[in-house]
Amino acid sequence: MSHIHQLGERRVIEIIMDHLDEMPEMPIPFWDDVSAVDLGGGRLAILKTDMLVWSTDIPPGMTHYQAGRKAMVMNISDLAAKGVRPMAVLVSLGLPRDLQGEEVAEIARGMNDGAREYGAYVLGGDTNEAGEIIISGMAFGIAEEGKIMRRDGARPGDILATTGVFGKTAAGLKILLEGLEAPADLRSSLVEAVFMPKARVEEGVALAESGVVTASMDSSDGLALSLYDLSRSSGVGFRVDRLPAAPEARRFAELHGLKLSDLVLYGGEEYELVFTVKPEGVEEARRVLRRVGGELIVIGEVTEEKEILYRVNGELRPIRPGGWEHFKGGA
Amino acid sequence: MSHIHQLGERRVIEIIMDHLDEMPEMPIPFWDDVSAVDLGGGRLAILKTDMLVWSTDIPPGMTHYQAGRKAMVMNISDLAAKGVRPMAVLVSLGLPRDLQGEEVAEIARGMNDGAREYGAYVLGGDTNEAGEIIISGMAFGIAEEGKIMRRDGARPGDILATTGVFGKTAAGLKILLEGLEAPADLRSSLVEAVFMPKARVEEGVALAESGVVTASMDSSDGLALSLYDLSRSSGVGFRVDRLPAAPEARRFAELHGLKLSDLVLYGGEEYELVFTVKPEGVEEARRVLRRVGGELIVIGEVTEEKEILYRVNGELRPIRPGGWEHFKGGA
Numbered sequence: 001m002s003h004i005h006q007l008g009e010r011r012v013i014e015i016i017m018d019h020l021d022e023m024p025e026m027p028i029p030f031w032d033d034v035s036a037v038d039l040g041g042g043r044l045a046i047l048k049t050d051m052l053v054w055s056t057d058i059p060p061g062m063t064h065y066q067a068g069r070k071a072m073v074m075n076i077s078d079l080a081a082k083g084v085r086p087m088a089v090l091v092s093l094g095l096p097r098d099l100q101g102e103e104v105a106e107i108a109r110g111m112n113d114g115a116r117e118y119g120a121y122v123l124g125g126d127t128n129e130a131g132e133i134i135i136s137g138m139a140f141g142i143a144e145e146g147k148i149m150r151r152d153g154a155r156p157g158d159i160l161a162t163t164g165v166f167g168k169t170a171a172g173l174k175i176l177l178e179g180l181e182a183p184a185d186l187r188s189s190l191v192e193a194v195f196m197p198k199a200r201v202e203e204g205v206a207l208a209e210s211g212v213v214t215a216s217m218d219s220s221d222g223l224a225l226s227l228y229d230l231s232r233s234s235g236v237g238f239r240v241d242r243l244p245a246a247p248e249a250r251r252f253a254e255l256h257g258l259k260l261s262d263l264v265l266y267g268g269e270e271y272e273l274v275f276t277v278k279p280e281g282v283e284e285a286r287r288v289l290r291r292v293g294g295e296l297i298v299i300g301e302v303t304e305e306k307e308i309l310y311r312v313n314g315e316l317r318p319i320r321p322g323g324w325e326h327f328k329g330g331a
Numbered sequence: 332m333s334h335i336h337q338l339g340e341r342r343v344i345e346i347i348m349d350h351l352d353e354m355p356e357m358p359i360p361f362w363d364d365v366s367a368v369d370l371g372g373g374r375l376a377i378l379k380t381d382m383l384v385w386s387t388d389i390p391p392g393m394t395h396y397q398a399g400r401k402a403m404v405m406n407i408s409d410l411a412a413k414g415v416r417p418m419a420v421l422v423s424l425g426l427p428r429d430l431q432g433e434e435v436a437e438i439a440r441g442m443n444d445g446a447r448e449y450g451a452y453v454l455g456g457d458t459n460e461a462g463e464i465i466i467s468g469m470a471f472g473i474a475e476e477g478k479i480m481r482r483d484g485a486r487p488g489d490i491l492a493t494t495g496v497f498g499k500t501a502a503g504l505k506i507l508l509e510g511l512e513a514p515a516d517l518r519s520s521l522v523e524a525v526f527m528p529k530a531r532v533e534e535g536v537a538l539a540e541s542g543v544v545t546a547s548m549d550s551s552d553g554l555a556l557s558l559y560d561l562s563r564s565s566g567v568g569f570r571v572d573r574l575p576a577a578p579e580a581r582r583f584a585e586l587h588g589l590k591l592s593d594l595v596l597y598g599g600e601e602y603e604l605v606f607t608v609k610p611e612g613v614e615e616a617r618r619v620l621r622r623v624g625g626e627l628i629v630i631g632e633v634t635e636e637k638e639i640l641y642r643v644n645g646e647l648r649p650i651r652p653g654g655w656e657h658f659k660g661g662a
Contacts, residue, residue: 004435005428012458015432016424019439023419023452035455037419037471045376047454049469051423053461088354088368092382092467093347097336101346104335108350121354124366126381127343128388136423136467138380140368 031233032151033078033217036143044148046141048078054133059176059194064103064133066195068110069117071135074220076118077199077271081218083149083208084141085201086120091137094130107135118201147208149216151233154276158214158302160238161285163203163273163294166223167249167260168193170267180256189248193270200273202292207273210288212281222268227308228321230274240300240310240319261312266322276302362564363482364409364548367474375479377472379409385464390507390525395434395464397526399441400448402466405551407449408530408602412549414480414539415472416532417451422468425461438466449532478539480547482564485607489545489633491569492616494534494604494625497554498580498591499524501598511587520579524601531604533623538604541619543612553599558639559652561605571631571641571650592643597653607633 004012017030027036027044036044052058052071062070076086091111095104115122120139172190174180182190200218207213215234219226227238245264253260277285286296300310309316335343348361358375359367367375383389383402393401407417422442426435446453451470503521505511513521531549538544546565550557558569574595584591608616617627631641640647 002432003428004426004430004432007432009458012426012432012435015436016439016442016456016458019436020443020453021447023454026452026454030455032455035419035421037454039370039473043370045471047419047421047469047471049380049421049423049455049467050457051425051459051461051465051467053425053459053465055462056460088366088378090366090378090380090469092380092469094382094384094465095335095343097334099335101333101335101338101343104343105346105350108347111347112351116352121357122351123354123357123368123378124361124363124380125347127340127347128382128384130382130384130465131386131462134382134384134425134461134465134467136380136382136465138378138421138423138469140376140378140471142370 027145028148028150029152033081039142042145044143044145046079046082046084046143047138048075049136049138050075050078051134051136059173061176062195064106065110067133068107068135069114070197071137072111072114073197073199073271075137075139076120076201077218077220079139079141080199080201080204081149081216081273082143083147083204084143085205086118086139086141088123088140089115089120089137090123091125091135093125093127094134095127096132097129099133118199149208149213149275151215151217151230154215154230154234154236154302156236156302156304157279158276159279159282159298160240160276160300160302162244162297162299163200163289165244165246165297166219166270166272167246167263167267169269170263171249171252182252182255186248186251190252197269197271199271200294203289203294204273206288206292207275207285210281210284212277212284214276214278216273216275219270219272219274220268222266223274224265224319224322226274227319230276231306231308235306237303237306238300238308239303239316242299243310244297244299265319358476359479359481360483364412370473373476375474375476377410377413377415377474378469379406380467380469381406381409382465382467390504392507393526395437396441398464399438399466400445401528402468403442403445404528404530404602406468406470407451407532408549408551410470410472411530411532411535412480412547412604413474414478414535415474416536417449417470417472419454419471420446420451420468421454422456422466424456424458425465426458427463428460430464449530480539480544480606482546482548482561485546485561485565485567485633487567487633487635488610489607490610490613490629491571491607491631491633493575493628493630494531494620496575496577496628497550497601497603498577498594498598500600501594502580502583513583513586517579517582521583528600528602530602531625534620534625535604537619537623538606538616541612541615543608543615545607545609547604547606550601550603550605551599553597554605555596555650555653557605558650562637562639566637568634568637569631569639570634570647573630574641575628575630596650
């Protein structure tokens with residue numbers, strides 16, 4: 001075998017799964033955003049864990065408060081994508097010995113706000129000594145068995161949609177990591193997208209309640225990888241007719257001569273929901289999203305052929321499977 | 332404020348808790364081994380997360396398999412101490428880029444065995460890039476509300492007991508970290524205690540079912556700190572009449588002129604249960620433990636005065652609050 005940076009995150013996950021016994025009658029398969037345990041009576045316990053690592057996940061300028069908050073948001077986002085409201089969060093902290101007490105307090109304040117913003121509470125956790133700051137969160141919620149939105153239900157002819165536009169975090173990271181410049185108002189909007197991400201909890205719950213969604217996941221690894229993940233789980237392909245580009249990303253791309261489609265497709269660290277809807281359910285999905293202050297953006301269609309294509313100047317081009325993958329780095 | 336190595340783990344936890352909103356009607360208070368969410372119908376979801384950090388938690392000679400297994404055992408042990416059977420485990424992994432695929436496979440095999448040994452399944456998780464190996468586990472189980480053994484129910488006159496003897500891991504760590512020597516049979520038994528710890532799941536479940544236990548926790552930070560934690564939560568003190576010393580620890584202490592009480596009290600990384608029983612329930616507790624192949628060792632009594640004392644040569648001496656505390660290092 002090889003070093004894991006040669007293998008990439010998805011191959012590493014396959015190696016791990018090869019060594020795990022599968023729970024009989026698992027309510028949600030491996031490779032979905034969350035795990036589930038049957039509680040009986042048609043209810044599922046929904047569990048998710050994800051880790052924030054200071055050296056690889058925290059761009060320059062992000063505060064301890066923002067890191068603590070984001071570690072909660074990224075776990076809560078996976079529940080949101082399934083239509084599950086988070087009830088509780090636990091946190092395992094790795095902290096270096098020379099951290100200041102104030103910095104710990106700021107991380108804790110961020111954790112609390114990140115949970116409370118979505119109605120959840122930080123219930124407990126553990127502290128450990130580590131070489132750098134590690135914030136490993138876990139989120140818990142309860143779902144009705146039939147209502148949960150999995151990754152594997154998309155069918156040809158379904159409409160492909162998102163809860164928002166993309167590209168701001170990719171642009172914001174170019175400012176923070178590569179030193180690209182932007183006018184003050186644009187800069188602050190792009191950087192804010194990186195520092196203060198939002199989970200789509202109300203949107204996810206509303207979509208799950210509507211019953212018209214066939215598959216859903218969050219876009220934390222980028223729009224392109226989300227489409228590949230949905231494609232693999234559902235055994236379908238996608239034709240993207242319209243890239244959901246944020247106006248700020250467009251402005252930033254023009255300013256620096258960047259390809260807008262790169263910012264929109266291969267960014268990551270965005271927490272919009274990417275989902276598919278039965279064609280006859282699109283108006284209902286749009287209605288329930290509006291009711292919670294959200295929006296539905298139709299971006300394309302589910303196809304039988306397992307390719308992932310997008311239409312640009314009337315021509316269909318493949319979307320490559322790039323985006324954020326740990327160990328290998330970005331696209 | 333100060334660097335956290337000056338504050339110590341317990342003060343760091345207090346700082347964190349000062350910034351957390353408390354969930355109304357939390358079924359189990361902060362400062363217990365696990366967290367809980369009310370599922371309705373008298374049932375609780377029990378959650379625990381704890382992290383294993385390669386540089387601070389893994390002694391020389393421990394394999395990737397053993398590390399993966401231990402990360403599960405230490406989370407499962409906290410459920411065991413509450414009398415809760417683990418159903419599912421999730422894992423967030425931090426992995427350095429230059430790790431080998433085989434090493435990842437060994438960690439996964441260890442995780443699977445650590446969960447399956449106690450009837451649980453590894454349901455999912457996440458992988459991340461980090462500077463060193465981090466295995467952040469979380470364990471999930473379901474409990475009946477009235478049956479869970481908390482830390483805060485010990486009352487003066489109750490009997491203090493453990494599910495086993497202590498001192499082997501402290502001796503094993505002296506071999507692994509300080510290079511102390513021991514005859515082959517002794518060495519292998521002491522080192523095995525460090526590398527392949529066992530959680531007391533059957534013992535915990537049996538004790539919870541018996542209904543005679545008033546407080547319980549696991550001894551992962553050492554026997555002394557466990558007594559201090561139980562003392563604080565229950566508002567009582569303890570008189571230890573008999574140190575539960577492992578024969579192997581005694582032999583090792585004699586060999587090197589070490590104080591046996593140090594090995595027994597201030598070790599840590601042991602996963603015995605430390606618990607209190609109503610006096611009239613001791614025989615019942617002993618009986619249920621025997622039925623699952625365990626044993627009950629009476630070591631003392633709960634006292635009204637909040638001191639923690641032990642009897643040595645007919646004289647009562649204070650047990651100091653030492654043991655494993657992160658950031659500060661050992662006792």
